[in-house]
Amino acid sequence: MTAETPELKxxxxxxxxxATPEQVAAAPKVALHEHLDGGIRPATVAEIADEIGHALPADSVEGLATWFRDSSSSGSLPRYLETFVHTVAVMQRPEDLARVARESVLDLARDGVVYAxxxxxxEQHLEAGLDLAGAxxxxxxxxxxxxxxAQAEGRSIAVGQLLTAMRHADRGQEIAELVVEYRDRGVAGFDIAxxxxxxxxxxxxxAFEYLRRENAHFTIHAGEAFGLPSIWQAVQRCGADRLGHGVRIVDDIDFDAxxxxxxxxxxxxxxxxxxxxEMCPSSNLQTDAVPGMSTVADHPIGPLADLGFRVTVxxxxxxxxxxxxxREMQLLAxxxxxxxxxxxWLTINAMKSAFLPFDQRLALIDDVIKPAYAAL
Structure with missing residues (x-):
């Protein structure tokens, strides 16, 4: 930065x-960064694993939930990702994929999420004979x-799929083409993880160049376990609409100037x-995404919000x-x-950033989010 750069507001x-727990519970929420294979009910993992003969690291539902939480809190992203071996294993048959998706939508809706x-x-769910389209x-x-x-329970929620390509594999183009093929049938966009x-x-x-030619939306996991080069590539070379996590953008900010x-x-x-x-405070704390974080109060979401970045939770x-x-909102409160x-403000940020047509985003903001917050 040059000496002539004006001071930031x-x-x-x-x-x-x-905000009180009662207010947080009643508030409408928008979830942009939600992994389907990371949001399974522990009981569902246990039940399907028993049906298919997949060995689990714990004998009880409670023990399994504890194992997932503790194994994800090592401070290492690769170790964190190892836990998905068990969730992906129970999401191979079509009925199991449908069950996990159904339960995830219900759980989100019951938590007050209006868009997810x-x-x-x-590509990780083909071991039982499904092809990509079938999955x-x-x-x-x-x-x-x-x-x-959820609607029968009086809870309205809109949901889109984000199809993810694994960054260490070579099926990005295939998955991108699948996004375009199914974008009018429930698929909202593309991601790499x-x-x-x-x-x-x-x-x-x-894949990113293809998606841009096809006017399709995509986000990129960047700036979580790697620094500014990952963010720069995602934004400047690939043209990401959003950044998954992006917490390491703080490496390019001099807070002590x-x-x-x-x-x-x-x-x-x-x-x-x-x-x-797309900031994820608890997850980032578990993987030590920004060195030195010991509590959520150390998370960059606070200073980044103060500086006017479009942060979402x-x-x-x-x-x-x-x-x-x-829980994430209460931790921030x-x-x-x-x-x-x-x-x-955080919720409207997220809704503005959703991979949903503008008029639908605006309707959720004006007709659902703003009136509900006004009533709190």
């Missing part, structure tokens, strides 16, 4: 009366079943272009973090003093 959020994007990697269709069956059951270090976004450049924080060129670009950051993996959208106005 910092709008301090929070610090007032924190469920991301998952079809996508099975998940969509479950989503529709979940929405119908998996271990960041050694597998940069640029490896899937062909004379006169106040100073943004580097990449951080400025991300903020100025309003590129959404998400669960990432409800099973691995033993969390929910309500307790850690940063966020009141209902702050949570409303």
């Amino acid at each position: 910092v709008t301090k959020r929070g610090g007032g009366t924190p 994007e469920l991301r998952w990697a079809p 996508v269709e099975a998940v969509q069956v479950g989503i529709e079943q979940g929405r119908t059951e 998996g271990a960041e270090d050694g597998f940069p976004p640029i490896l899937h450049l062909e 004379p006169g106040g924080p100073r943004l580097g060129r990449l951080a400025s670009y991300v903020r100025d272009r309003r590129i959404p950051l 998400n669960c990432d993996n409800r099973l691995m973090s033993d969390t929910s959208m309500s 307790d850690s940063f003093g966020y009141g209902t106005d702050d949570l409303r």
Whole structure:
């Protein structure tokens, strides 16, 4: 940054009366970063594993839930990802994919989520004979079943699939083409996921260029376990609409500069272009995404919100973090003093950033989110 760069305007959020658990529970929520294979009920894992003969690391549902949480809290993203061996194993048959999707939609709706994007990697669910398209269709069956059951309970939720390509594999183009084929049948967009270090976004450049030509939406896991080069590639070379996590953008911000924080060129670009950051506080704490975090109060979401970045709050993996959208919001309320106005701002940020047509986003903001927050 040059000496002539004007001082940043910092709008301090929070610090007032924190939202109460009752307010958080009643608040409408938007979940943009929600892994389908990371949000399974422990009982469902146990039941399907018993049916298919898959060995699990614990004998009881309670023990299994504890194992997932503890194994995900090692401070290592690769170790965190190893837990998915067991959830993916029980999501191979079409009926199991549909069940997991149905239960996920119900659980989210019961937590007050009004819009969700469920991301998952079809290429990991072919061991029982399904092809990619069949796997996508099975998940969509479950989503529709979940929405119908939620509606019968008086809970309305809109849900889209995000089809994920594994960054260490070579099926990005196939998955991108599947996104375009099914984008009017429940698929909202594309993602890449998996271990960041050694597998940069640029490896899937062909898929991203194809999606851009086809006017399709995509997000990229970047800046979680690897730093600024991952974010730069995702934004500048691949053209990401959103950044999955993106917490390491703080590496390009000098918080101790004379006169106040100073943004580097990449951080400025991300903020100025309003590129959404899909932030997942509990998950980031478990994987030590930003060195030095010991509590959620240390998470960059607070200072990034103050600096005007388009931050959103998400669960990432409800099973691995033993969390929910309500819990993540309550953690922010307790850690940063966020009141209902702050949570409303985060929720509208997320809805503005959704891979949903503009008129539908606007309707959810104006007809659902704003009136519900006004009533809190």
